[in-house]
Amino acid sequence: MATIIGGITTSHIPAIGNAIAREQQNNPYWKDFFDGYRPVRDWLDKHKPDVAVVIYNDHGLGFFLDQMPTFAIGAAHEYRNEDEGWGIPTLPPFKGDAELSWHIIEGMVRDEFDITSCQELAVDHGFTVPMQLLWPELGLSMPPAIPISANTVQHPIPTMKRCLDFGKALGRAIRSYPKDIKVVVLGTGGLSHQLDGERAGHINPEFDKMCMEKIISDPEALTKISRHELIRQAGSQGSEFIMWMMMRGALGNVKALHQNYHIPISNTAAGTMIMESIDS
Ligand code: DHB
Numbered sequence: 350m351a352t353i354i355g356g357i358t359t360s361h362i363p364a365i366g367n368a369i370a371r372e373q374q375n376n377p378y379w380k381d382f383f384d385g386y387r388p389v390r391d392w393l394d395k396h397k398p399d400v401a402v403v404i405y406n407d408h409g410l411g412f413f414l415d416q417m418p419t420f421a422i423g424a425a426h427e428y429r430n431e432d433e434g435w436g437i438p439t440l441p442p443f444k445g446d447a448e449l450s451w452h453i454i455e456g457m458v459r460d461e462f463d464i465t466s467c468q469e470l471a472v473d474h475g476f477t478v479p480m481q482l483l484w485p486e487l488g489l490s491m492p493p494a495i496p497i498s499a500n501t502v503q504h505p506i507p508t509m510k511r512c513l514d515f516g517k518a519l520g521r522a523i524r525s526y527p528k529d530i531k532v533v534v535l536g537t538g539g540l541s542h543q544l545d546g547e548r549a550g551h552i553n554p555e556f557d558k559m560c561m562e563k564i565i566s567d568p569e570a571l572t573k574i575s576r577h578e579l580i581r582q583a584g585s586q587g588s589e590f591i592m593w594m595m596m597r598g599a600l601g602n603v604k605a606l607h608q609n610y611h612i613p614i615s616n617t618a619a620g621t622m623i624m625e626s627i628d629s
């Protein structure tokens with residue numbers, strides 16, 4: 350049967366993609382941020398997951414305001430990337446695992462999560478930047494990936510509780526896959542940020558740090574935070590924390606192996622964590 354070896358959280362700021370494209374990882378401005386990924390890459394290198402389930406939010410490339418699924422899952426053999434205008438080079442297609450995707454879709458729908466299945470899906474920076482951060486050589490070491498997108502763009506967005514419950518169903522679906530494979534689940538996006546409006550530039554380190562702590566020790570407590578409160582505390586794009594909740598729900602008991610919190614050039618606080626599954 351499939352096992353979930355753990356979860357990883359990571360930011361997806363497009364400026365990171367630009368720093369990678371310009372090989373600025375060691376420039377003093379970026380060094381602390383990229384150094385925070387070394388333990389993550391070592392952990393991935395040690396455990397070598399066969400598949401990465403990547404929970405991200407599409408920002409308008411794969412879906413737009415005219416058609417905005419609350420939860421969508423890729424069910425393709427590969428996922429193309431396209432130019433979104435951030436100046437990041439367009440990357441070659443990412444390999445999928447359609448068989449596992451359909452198994453997950455079956456399990457989710459059986460569990461009453463009516464998820465949109467996508468046999469064609471263009472993946473944006475929310476997906477590609479985390480993949481580049483975790484597997485910098487891309488094609489060489491990168492496992493096949495299954496993108497799962499949550500709506501953080503067009504209100505109403507799903508609640509924190511719904512996202513944690515979604516993750517629980519996702520975990521059950523993955524664990525019921527009959528092949529002996531190792532799966533890592535990524536929760537991407539966040540932490541606090543607001544890109545526009547009167548509060549543009551809003552960052553809330555106290556709230557971010559509380560979320561990083563509680564997501565390990567007591568994720569259920571975070572379900573008490575309403576969507577309005579999440580946005581009040583974390584900024585309008587801080588809603589991206591819901592992807593962390595989805596990832597966390599897929600894991601059972603975990604121990605935190607590594608944490609890094611860094612506020613780089615952009616408007617976004619970046620949280621990086623490894624949560625390793627503990628067999629209970
Ligand atoms: C930034 C952050 C995001 O989450 C995003 O999708 C785009 C840009 C930023 O901080 O610049």
Ligand code: FE
Pocket residue numbers: 361408475538539586589
């Ligand atoms: Fe974003």
